[in-house]
Amino acid sequence: MKSLKIGRKSFSLFIENTEIQNAVSELARQINEDYKKRSPVFICILKGAVTFFSDLTRKLEIDPKTEFIELSSYRDGEESGKIEVLKDLNKNIKGKDVLIVEDIMDTSRTLNFLVDHLKSKNPKSLRICTLIDKRERRETSLNADYTGFEIAEGFVIGYGMDYNEHGRNLSDIYVLDSKERGETI
Ligand code: IMP
Numbered sequence: 377m378k379s380l381k382i383g384r385k386s387f388s389l390f391i392e393n394t395e396i397q398n399a400v401s402e403l404a405r406q407i408n409e410d411y412k413k414r415s416p417v418f419i420c421i422l423k424g425a426v427t428f429f430s431d432l433t434r435k436l437e438i439d440p441k442t443e444f445i446e447l448s449s450y451r452d453g454e455e456s457g458k459i460e461v462l463k464d465l466n467k468n469i470k471g472k473d474v475l476i477v478e479d480i481m482d483t484s485r486t487l488n489f490l491v492d493h494l495k496s497k498n499p500k501s502l503r504i505c506t507l508i509d510k511r512e513r514r515e516t517s518l519n520a521d522y523t524g525f526e527i528a529e530g531f532v533i534g535y536g537m538d539y540n541e542h543g544r545n546l547s548d549i550y551v552l553d554s555k556e557r558g559e560t561i
């Protein structure tokens with residue numbers, strides 16, 4: 377089993393890139409079908425979803441407009457849990473069919489905030505595509521419309537996702553070893 381260390385944390389291979397590509401192809405197939413008669417805008421959430429977004433869009437036969445948005449993470453010592461828009465969209469999405477592309481849904485507080493933020497811009501429709509749906513700590517009733525993988529728990533890195541900004545460049549997805557999970561990430 378492939379493993380790696382970042383600082384004092386150990387991670388083990390969890391989802392290989394070939395398996396990721398299969399899941400992304402299947403998502404692209406569904407999205408092609410659902411959006412073929414529309415001119416959608418796909419929104420990538422910086423920075424974690426960049427790798428997924430780039431693979432997903434290259435597997436599409438439709439021709440979506442792309443936008444990027446960056447939100448502050450409440451994980452970065454933000455006790456109050458306040459989420460803010462660090463970089464907003466460049467283009468108006470009023471009347472557009474919008475698909476949010478996210479790396480991982482955990483509590484879903486981030487996406488809940490983003491859905492409210494984007495709804496205030498009056499899109500025609502708003503859907504969510506997430507590579508990973510981590511259900512254990514869900515805090516809202518929000519669900520993804522398109523999901524690559526469902527996992528019960530665990531902290532994952534790679535394929536765009538990070539641990540303190542490390543590991544985004546890995547092609548495969550790794551999971552923090554379970555004996556270390558009790559410690560604060
Ligand atoms: P949520 O608001 O709790 O759903 O968290 C969503 C954000 O937290 C995601 O966009 C990720 O950036 C980050 N996140 C949640 N779980 C993980 C993980 O296991 N690894 C890396 N980042 C994560």
Ligand code: MG
Binds near residue numbers: 421422423424425480
């Ligand atoms: Mg994210």
